[in-house]
Amino acid sequence: MLCRLPITRVTPRPFPAAASSVLTAVLLAAAVPLAGPAPVARAAASATYGELATNGSFTSDTADWWQSANVSTSHSDGALRASVVAGTVDPWDAVVGQDGIELREDAAYTLSFDARSSVAADIRATVQMGVDPYTAPLDHTVALGTTTRHFQWTFTSDVRTTGQITFQLGGQAAATDVVLDNVSLTTSTVxxxxxxxxxxxxxxxxxxxxxxxxxxxxxxxxxxxxxxxxxxxxxxxxxxxxxxxxxxxxxxxxxxxxxxxxxxxxxxxxxxxxxxxxxxxxxxxxxxxxxxxxxxxxxxxxxxxxxxxxxxxxxxxxxxxxxxxxxxxxxxxxxxxxxxxEQGEFVRTYLDxxxxxxxxxxxxxxxxxxGLQKMAELLNRSGASIAGGVSxxxxxxxxxxxxxxxxxRLAAQLRADFGVTVEWVVDTSxxxxxxxxxxxxxxxxxxxxxxxxxxxxxxxxxxxxxxxxxxxxxxxxxxxxxxxxxxxxxxxxxxxxxxxxxxxxxxxxx
Missing domain, CATH: 3.20.20.40 (1, 4-beta cellobiohydrolase)
Structure with missing residues (x-):
């Protein structure tokens, strides 16, 4: 029942890696070609894993986000406020976006954000190619009201490209202020x-x-x-x-x-x-x-x-x-x-x-x-409530x-005795x-x-x-x-x- 010490070479050897996994089911958004705006500025390239959107919380400013004609942006109460002119026709006539988004074909992503508007308004959220034909692995139209709502979708990219996140705000009959906050685009894990x-x-x-x-x-x-x-x-x-x-x-x-x-x-x-x-x-x-x-x-x-x-x-x-x-x-x-x-939500710990x-x-x-009760006690004293998982x-x-x-049975014991909720992983090697x-x-x-x-x-x-x-x-x-x-x-x-x-x-x- 004891673990056996692995011997690891400190100097890596060049050997081709072939990762293996079973892909879990994800929601695939329809890919719809969109007209694309000409951005006025370009954000720095994002990381290709984990969080891809930069400055999505707008804590101090709206840096890394550009706007097209027919819309102006400002920083307001820790959010991005987009002021859209009246009388545009199509959604892409007024856009707020971020470039430098690395998309990989067949990779899974999750886009989420909070939004509201000064008057009822339909807006379009996309993750798409930044150039013609503007193929969009994610394309959703949502109805905003004056109360903040949270939106989130998981999708699989069918393109490999350096793309963009866009919020297409045009087509409003009256001048409209749209407030965006907590914009996040992450890759999935397993x-x-x-x-x-x-x-x-x-x-x-x-x-x-x-x-x-x-x-x-x-x-x-x-x-x-x-x-x-x-x-x-x-x-x-x-x-x-x-x-x-x-x-x-x-x-x-x-x-x-x-x-x-x-x-x-x-x-x-x-x-x-x-x-x-x-x-x-x-x-x-x-x-x-x-x-x-x-x-x-x-x-x-x-x-x-x-x-x-x-x-x-x-x-x-x-x-x-x-x-x-x-x-x-x-x-x-x-x-x-x-x-x-302290390393954040993308790091999952499993206490053995x-x-x-x-x-x-x-x-x-x-x-x-x-015994289960004793093991639950030992895990509780070792920080299982912090880890949230056991191996x-x-x-x-x-x-x-x-x-x-x-x-x-162990998860049930921890929950019953200490109110601690854990997931578990199994070594199947x-x-x-x-x-x-x-x-x-x-x-x-x-x-x-x-x-x-x-x-x-x-x-x-x-x-x-x-x-x-x-x-x-x-x-x-x-x-x-x-x-x-x-x-x-x-x-x-x-x-x-x-x-x-x-x-x-x-x-x-x-």
Whole structure:
């Protein structure tokens, strides 16, 4: 039930990434060619991921927004006020807009804004090409009144272009003031696809062993789908020359450049793995807080999923492991959740909650496990209310059904005992054959935690089902769980080292 340390090369290797995900359903707005205005100014290019609109809250001015003829703009009470002349004919005769909006074909976006007008008025909101033929992946006409309303649509772009957001205000019989605020255009997360770590251990092995008959098989089945990168004291521990903030920033930035969602694991808690195969971590609570602060700053508010400290919460119940240090661990995890929360709404944190066998017990031996109430208490003391999410089955083998049942029961316990609402994600990297005995199905079989035989790859990273928010390959398949001669098969590599034999066994399910 313990996590196994990944070994990561600090210098990335050039290897083609092929991110994998299942695209979730989105609302596709009709694409309608529109006449386009000649802008009087051009905004700076926006980022290609996350928030694309600049200065959409109009806190101090209307910078980055242009206006056409027949309309003038001003800053009023923290909003943009557009004064439209009377007597224009078509919506595009008076436009407020922003250029430099990077649209990618088949990518999903969400436009939202608040608006009202001095008199009843119909306006047109678009996200469109900035040049002829002005194809608009999003085109909606809305009726405004004197009371502010919120508008929001999700759509998929059918063009790849540097486009624009427009509010087409023409066609008003009388002079009209339209007030716009909180304009936001964001890309979606899982709908964009997960980012594949180009330097994952399987990819590095394939590159170094191109002539091996297993290379193509491992590349296609595993290396091309490893979408999670682990960070810990092998990257930077406060004494290393490696800058963890810059390293995380480079990785998240590379994902953003491809319009993909990165998944990161923070794994540097002091006393990690209770001295087991993945032992290590920061040297003190202060060093950990410095490390996780830099880790969080490296994300820089860009979209990311963070799995926080596998095993750390569950092991806090083990006094032999903690040696009186449980409170300090809760404090560190709470601090980590706070730093990650500061990165904003595009960063989703999942505090690790162990696995079903660990918590609910093992039906083959009668072991009781930690218990749901105890696990809920530990998570609550570790900042689950800040994170809003938990991860289950990390580096383990329990089936998706068993893991979802555990996630569902744990979420209910947290809600009942502490009023805390959480979502959950499931590690599906190696659970294709399950690992925990399902009641009424003895043949499902509980297995050990270290490179057990007859395991199989699970579904690749994608949107979750049956309650789970995501299914993720958190443990990178083929990376060893450890070489402990008591718990691991003979010949097992050290924890985190890639093994083509283990990888092939997971592909074949044998």
């Amino acid at each position: 709908r964009e696809g997960f980012y594949t770590d180009p330097a994952n251990n399987a990819a590095a092995w394939v590159e170094d062993n191109a002539g091996d008959p297993r290379a193509t098989k491992i590349s296609e089945a595993i290396a091309d789908h490893n979408s999670v990168k682990w960070y810990g004291d092998w990257d930077a521990d406060g004494n290393s020359a490696t800058d963890i903030e810059a390293e995380v920033s480079d990785y998240v930035g590379a994902a953003a450049a491809k319009g993909r969602l990165p998944v990161l694991v923070a794994y540097d808690i002091p006393g990690r793995d209770c001295g087991g195969a993945s032992s290590g971590g920061a040297g003190s609570p202060d060093q950990y807080k410095a490390w996780i602060s830099k880790f969080a700053r490296g994300i820089g508010g860009r979209p990311a999923i963070v799995v926080l400290e596998p095993d750390a919460v569950a092991q806090a119940a083990d006094e032999a492991c903690m040696k009186g240090g449980a409170e300090a661990r809760f404090d560190m995890l709470w601090y980590a959740n706070q730093r990650l929360q 909650a162990g696995n079903a066998t660990w918590t609910l017990g093992d039906s083959t031996t009668g072991a009781q496990g930690i 289950v089955n990390v580096s383990n083998f329990d089936s998706t059904d068993v893991s979802n049942d555990y996630g569902r 190696r659970n294709g054959n399950g690992g925990y005995v399902v009641p009424g199905s003895p043949s499902s079989g509980h297995v050990g935690f270290c490179n057990p035989a007859d395991r199989k790859l699970g579904v690749t990273s994608r949107a979750g089902e049956d309650g789970a928010e995501y299914f993720l390959w958190i443990k990178n398949p083929g990376d060893s769980d450890g070489a402990d001669p008591i718990h691991c098969p003979a010949g097992s590599p050290p924890a985190g080292q890639f093994s083509p034999d283990l990888a092939e066994a997971l592909i074949d399910g044998s």
